[in-house]
Amino acid sequence: MENPNDSGKTIHKGTEFAHDRADDRSKAVPPNEHEGPPEVREKDDRMRRKLLVVDDDPYLTTQLRKLLESDELSVDTVSSAQEALTALGETDYSVLITDLKMPGMGGMELIREVAQRRVLVTTIVTTGFGSIDRVVEAMRLGAYDFLTKPIDPNNLKLVMDRALKKRALQDEVLRLRQQLKESYSFNSIISKNPKMHGIFELIRHIAGTKSTVLIEGETGTGKELIAKAVHYASEERQGSLVAINCAALPENLLESELFGHEKGSFTSADARRKGRFELADKGTIFLDEIGDISQAMQAKLLRVLQEKRFERVGGHESIEVDVRVVAATNKNLEKEVKEGRFREDLFYRLNVIKVDVPPLRERPEDIPLLVTHFLNKYARPNDPPKKMAPDAMERLLVYRWPGNVRELENAIERSSVTTVGDTINPDKLPARITGISEEEKPRYEIDLQHPLPYYLKEATEQIEKQYIRKALEKSRGNVGRCAELCGLSRRSVSGKISQYEIDKYPFKST
Ligand SMILES: Nc1ncnc2c1ncn2[C@@H]1O[C@H](COP(=O)(O)OP(=O)(O)OP(=O)(O)O)[C@@H](O)[C@H]1O
Numbered sequence: 001m002e003n004p005n006d007s008g009k010t011i012h013k014g015t016e017f018a019h020d021r022a023d024d025r026s027k028a029v030p031p032n033e034h035e036g037p038p039e040v041r042e043k044d045d046r047m048r049r050k051l052l053v054v055d056d057d058p059y060l061t062t063q064l065r066k067l068l069e070s071d072e073l074s075v076d077t078v079s080s081a082q083e084a085l086t087a088l089g090e091t092d093y094s095v096l097i098t099d100l101k102m103p104g105m106g107g108m109e110l111i112r113e114v115a116q117r118r119v120l121v122t123t124i125v126t127t128g129f130g131s132i133d134r135v136v137e138a139m140r141l142g143a144y145d146f147l148t149k150p151i152d153p154n155n156l157k158l159v160m161d162r163a164l165k166k167r168a169l170q171d172e173v174l175r176l177r178q179q180l181k182e183s184y185s186f187n188s189i190i191s192k193n194p195k196m197h198g199i200f201e202l203i204r205h206i207a208g209t210k211s212t213v214l215i216e217g218e219t220g221t222g223k224e225l226i227a228k229a230v231h232y233a234s235e236e237r238q239g240s241l242v243a244i245n246c247a248a249l250p251e252n253l254l255e256s257e258l259f260g261h262e263k264g265s266f267t268s269a270d271a272r273r274k275g276r277f278e279l280a281d282k283g284t285i286f287l288d289e290i291g292d293i294s295q296a297m298q299a300k301l302l303r304v305l306q307e308k309r310f311e312r313v314g315g316h317e318s319i320e321v322d323v324r325v326v327a328a329t330n331k332n333l334e335k336e337v338k339e340g341r342f343r344e345d346l347f348y349r350l351n352v353i354k355v356d357v358p359p360l361r362e363r364p365e366d367i368p369l370l371v372t373h374f375l376n377k378y379a380r381p382n383d384p385p386k387k388m389a390p391d392a393m394e395r396l397l398v399y400r401w402p403g404n405v406r407e408l409e410n411a412i413e414r415s416s417v418t419t420v421g422d423t424i425n426p427d428k429l430p431a432r433i434t435g436i437s438e439e440e441k442p443r444y445e446i447d448l449q450h451p452l453p454y455y456l457k458e459a460t461e462q463i464e465k466q467y468i469r470k471a472l473e474k475s476r477g478n479v480g481r482c483a484e485l486c487g488l489s490r491r492s493v494s495g496k497i498s499q500y501e502i503d504k505y506p507f508k509s510t
Pocket residue numbers: 188189190191217218219220221222223224225226288329330373405406409
């Protein structure tokens with residue numbers, strides 16, 4: 001069946017072909033008897049992959065449709081490259097099969113256009129016997145595979161299976177990329193602090209550029225998250241984000257990690273290996289802890305930043321890369337320069353776009369937001385997230401957070417895991433945060449909503465031991481006074497002090 005589309009071209013729609021047949025049948029059988037409910041049919045059709053065949057020979061396109069159309073694959077056919085381009089602009093085809101030789105625009109030009117318009121489609125070319133040079137050229141331009149005419153049905157099925165698998169992998173990569181992009185977008189950086197929002201704004205602004213970014217901030221403030229956001233905000237950067245912690249490796253290893261090495265360049269170099277700069281080509285390299293690299297490494301990095309080229313360790317070939325550099329440090333690099341530990345010229349190369357991440361203590365308004373975020377993150381599957389008791393939240397708000405957001409995250413993770421009930425009380429937070437010593441904390445928490453996880457005798461002993469310690473503290477180690485406070489005889493308290501091996505002498509000095 002032929003249907004003129006919007007552009008006046010003719011597309012032979014596989015799906016319409018199928019509908020035609022269904023319409024014919026519907027004259028003979030009652031509706032729904034064979035077809036199932038309409039929503040199921042619609043879903044099936046959405047799940048079908050789409051193939052576009054372009055060839056000026058109608059016999060061939062009909063044959064290909066007959067051979068390939070199935071429940072998993074719908075086939076559309078057109079007779080010219082122009083029509084194919086229109087169809088590719090309107091429909092998401094998984095695979096394109098095109099003849100190389102057609103009147104007007106040829107298959108080679110079609111492949112070139114598809115690449116230029118960045119159409120995501122896996123292309124297979126069909127060609128007459130003996131034109132291998134043209135196939136090679138087509139594959140150089142982006143075609144994935146080829147079929148020689150006359151087409152062998154078995155080979156056709158093999159090539160199509162491979163092409164569909166390749167396209168499915170491409171879709172998966174795109175989906176994962178999108179997922180990464182979403183999880184490292186600005187939305188995943190929790191903050192309502194104006195300085196932090198200034199940083200988000202700046203990064204959005206520089207997203208499309210290749211400018212080097214230097215991120216400074218105390219440990220755990222979120223520098224790595226910001227570096228990831230810089231990378232994933234840049235739509236057009238198709239390469240990977242490759243991170244390296246410069247402080248974690250000794251100098252010679254760092255050099256070969258960054259620039260790669262040739263086989264035999266040092267004792268354990270048993271094969272040629274690409275370095276992180278090469279792996280980050282067309283993407284971003286994240287140089288974490290840049291303030292910790294040696295003077296010799298500083299000189300080598302300076303050269304890469306200036307010339308955008310380098311050699312692998314033990315190699316002579318000059319390798320050119322297109323990489324955006326994002327560097328981070330918890331040092332003040334300007335101070336490092338003044339004190340002679342960091343090269344001034346390298347500092348200026350890195351310091352093109354400067355991001356200063358404020359410490360958590362300077363943005364206390366972020367603490368409740370982050371607490372909720374981490375309580376959700378560390379909730380047990382199928383359980384609602386825990387709540388932070390108001391007095392516990394007060395302590396979180398006044399603490400100075402030397403380890404910044406990382407320290408807060410760890411505290412929330414730990415307290416979420418160790419709290420039995422639904423509310424986190426101050427005693428479940430680390431002592432350095434609350435000022436409550438380990439000894440003061442009850443070892444057991446009784447949650448009457450759940451079965452008790454320990455014996456009553458053990459729990460009673462724990463409580464009794466803590467009670468006596470408290471009474472000894474109040475009575476400054478005086479056993480008689482302690483017994484009075486406990487409402488027990490002196491003898492009985494002495495017995496318990498030795499039973500629980502409590503040392504009463506430290507209390508005498510308090
Ligand atoms: N604003 C934020 N919102 C959500 N999570 C955050 C935020 N800031 C930091 N984090 C989390 O805190 C932890 C530490 O962050 P990150 O590793 O980015 O810090 P950093 O400054 O690079 O630390 P370091 O200097 O020690 O390498 C990570 O788990 C990160 O996901």
